[in-house]
Amino acid sequence: MSKLLLIAFSPAEAEAASGFAQSFGMPFDLLCLTGSAPAVGAEKATEANLEAIPPADGLGTALAAQSTEYSHVAAMSSMKAKDVLPRMAALLDAAMVSDVIATPAKNQYQRPYAAGAAIATVEVTSDKTVMTIRPAGFPQGEPNPNGSTEATSLDITSKAEVTQAAQASGGRPDLTQAKVVVSGGRPLKDAATFEELIGGLADHLGGAAGATRAAVDSGIASNELQVGQTGKIVAPDLYIAAGISGSTQHMAGIKDSKVIVAINTDGDAPIFESADFGLVMDLFDAIPELKSKL
Amino acid sequence: MKILVPIKRVIHPYAKVKPLADGTGMDTANIKFDINPFDEIAMEEAVRLKEADPSITITAVGIGGAECDEQLRKALAMGADDAIRIDLSDEIDSSVVAAELAALAQELSPDLILMGKQSTDSDRGQAAQMLAVKLDWPQASFISKIAVDGGMVNVTRETDEGEEQLQAPLPCVVTADLRLNEPRYIALPGIIKARSKPLAVRPRMTDAQSKTRITHLAPPPERPPGRMVGSIDELVAALKERGIA
Ligand SMILES: Cc1cc2nc3c(=O)[nH]c(=O)nc-3n(C[C@H](O)[C@H](O)[C@H](O)COP(=O)(O)OP(=O)(O)OC[C@H]3O[C@@H](n4cnc5c(N)ncnc54)[C@H](O)[C@@H]3O)c2cc1C
Numbered sequence: 001m002s003k004l005l006l007i008a009f010s011p012a013e014a015e016a017a018s019g020f021a022q023s024f025g026m027p028f029d030l031l032c033l034t035g036s037a038p039a040v041g042a043e044k045a046t047e048a049n050l051e052a053i054p055p056a057d058g059l060g061t062a063l064a065a066q067s068t069e070y071s072h073v074a075a076m077s078s079m080k081a082k083d084v085l086p087r088m089a090a091l092l093d094a095a096m097v098s099d100v101i102a103t104p105a106k107n108q109y110q111r112p113y114a115a116g117a118a119i120a121t122v123e124v125t126s127d128k129t130v131m132t133i134r135p136a137g138f139p140q141g142e143p144n145p146n147g148s149t150e151a152t153s154l155d156i157t158s159k160a161e162v163t164q165a166a167q168a169s170g171g172r173p174d175l176t177q178a179k180v181v182v183s184g185g186r187p188l189k190d191a192a193t194f195e196e197l198i199g200g201l202a203d204h205l206g207g208a209a210g211a212t213r214a215a216v217d218s219g220i221a222s223n224e225l226q227v228g229q230t231g232k233i234v235a236p237d238l239y240i241a242a243g244i245s246g247s248t249q250h251m252a253g254i255k256d257s258k259v260i261v262a263i264n265t266d267g268d269a270p271i272f273e274s275a276d277f278g279l280v281m282d283l284f285d286a287i288p289e290l291k292s293k294l
Numbered sequence: 295m296k297i298l299v300p301i302k303r304v305i306h307p308y309a310k311v312k313p314l315a316d317g318t319g320m321d322t323a324n325i326k327f328d329i330n331p332f333d334e335i336a337m338e339e340a341v342r343l344k345e346a347d348p349s350i351t352i353t354a355v356g357i358g359g360a361e362c363d364e365q366l367r368k369a370l371a372m373g374a375d376d377a378i379r380i381d382l383s384d385e386i387d388s389s390v391v392a393a394e395l396a397a398l399a400q401e402l403s404p405d406l407i408l409m410g411k412q413s414t415d416s417d418r419g420q421a422a423q424m425l426a427v428k429l430d431w432p433q434a435s436f437i438s439k440i441a442v443d444g445g446m447v448n449v450t451r452e453t454d455e456g457e458e459q460l461q462a463p464l465p466c467v468v469t470a471d472l473r474l475n476e477p478r479y480i481a482l483p484g485i486i487k488a489r490s491k492p493l494a495v496r497p498r499m500t501d502a503q504s505k506t507r508i509t510h511l512a513p514p515p516e517r518p519p520g521r522m523v524g525s526i527d528e529l530v531a532a533l534k535e536r537g538i539a
């Protein structure tokens with residue numbers, strides 16, 4: 001029987017991926033690993049109430065055991081999902097498709113290829129499919145009561161052990177779900193300047209701060225702010241890129257933004273080819289003025 | 295200690311590639327190829343571990359046709375002791391990569407498999423995790439620091455929230471993130487020396503079949519052309535017109 005299991009690491013992820021689940025074309029259940037399961041229209045919602053996300057080896061085994069009855073398993077494309085879903089695919093002997101942006105037909109999936117240089121159509125030749133999805137490609141989910149909600153306790157034993165958990169820096173909205181993202185590149189000089197200008201404008205607009213790899217590499221911004229092919233994929237209503245050249249790898253992470261604004265001193269910077277609005281201006285003048293007028 | 299480092303040949307990350315007009319593949323005429331950047335980082339880290347502990351041996355392994363020898367030679371020039379190419383020219387998905395690497399690992403019994411977190415052409419990010427399952431090993435993915443000590447590997451790994459510390463017993467599969475290191479420049483003597491290092495070619499060991507297949511590659515949708523504005527005032531007005539701000 002065709003049925004989808006939507007796995008969410010948090011209630012916010014369940015909401016973000018609900019549009020995909022509601023439009024995928026088969027009934028679905030929800031497994032929410034932390035927090036309470038939001039009303040997204042699942043036939044059955046299960047809450048695992050984990051206090052922390054355990055290492056992938058134990059978690060993958062536990063999640064695969066929960067998934068044996070399903071033809072399809074999906075989770076939003078986060079680093080947590082990328083860590084553990086391929087393990088589930090191997091355990092379930094399922095096909096795996098990463099970063100799905102559209103599902104044009106049965107057993108067909110579309111996904112970016114080579115940092116978005118192409119959109120690949122992938123055909124699955126297996127009865128079971130595990131996938132990570134990018135919510136921006138799918139309609140917005142509608143709140144909808146779940147059929148039933150129950151609690152489960154997952155039996156998880158891992159060989160690996162987290163000796164020090166990551167500290168979420170908090171304060172700003174999650175990059176992958178923010179409505180406004182302000183990002184800065186290499187010219188931001190240092191962490192304090194980045195925080196003052198990029199962080200300051202982001203806060204002013206109620207948005208998240210992002211960065212290029214060049215900014216992360218030079219210690220200007222912390223790694224979890226990296227946006228792009230190998231960082232986070234964002235899809236805000238407004239993306240402001242200040243002092244960013246527009247490399248293929250960076251653009252791969254921002255293509256789903258509704259409006260892209262680029263501020264760069266070099267009128268020939270490639271980012272202007274993809275920006276909705278381009279402004280040739282020094283960011284050290286532009287950002288404060290923008291903050292005072294927006 | 296023995297380290298296995300898988301090496302994939304990919305389109306150079308800075309090459310401008312487009313899909314062929316008929317959608318059957320990417321147009322790679324006159325396009326440069328290189329080691330997958332994440333695999334190069336993994337190899338660099340293996341070499342650094344070996345420099346600190348000369349008893350370590352490093353085997354580079356590639357799956358592909360004869361053209362992949364170029365990237366395996368580069369891995370040898372970086373410092374791998376030997377290289378193996380599993381001769382398989384078909385398009386394969388990560389599940390087949392994992393199956394072949396697992397079969398080889400069962401034969402060679404490495405303590406550590408250090409690999410890239412994703413291929414930059416297919417961007418799948420699956421082979422390492424699938425391989426770890428097939429070997430029933432733990433994994434440490436997206437690492438930016440590694441220390442190996444007394445049968446344990448301690449890593450700093452990148453997560454959605456920031457850095458986490460993770461410890462896992464060997465044998466283990468580890469995947470490299472960009473920040474792990476910056477690969478060395480290979481000087482000419484290294485390249486010459488690499489020519490005499492062993493590179494074995496062998497047939498595939500499993501009958502694993504791909505479960506996914508790319509049927510079409512299309513150009514990405516183009517964004518409607520944007521426009522240049524001359525001042526912040528004009529920008530703010532334009533955003534208001536779009537219903538933003
Ligand atoms: C395998 C691989 C993966 C990668 N993944 C990613 C990724 O996920 N994300 C990512 O971002 N990069 C990634 N990169 C790196 C990418 O190729 C670029 O090197 C990087 O995005 C460049 O960052 P940048 O735009 O900040 O720096 P630069 O390219 O140096 O651009 C800086 C820009 O700032 C402009 N500028 C300078 N001063 C000012 C000023 N005062 N005011 C306004 N503008 C100014 C300059 O004109 C220039 O255009 C990856 C690379 C590889 C090889």
Ligand SMILES: Nc1ncnc2c1ncn2[C@@H]1O[C@H](COP(=O)(O)O)[C@@H](O)[C@H]1O
Nearest residue numbers: 300301357409410412413418419420421
């Ligand atoms: N053909 C191949 N030969 C050797 N290693 C590979 C090959 N394909 C994938 N890998 C390894 O698996 C990692 C993840 O690949 P992927 O799942 O394709 O993103 C890569 O970084 C390589 O280390």
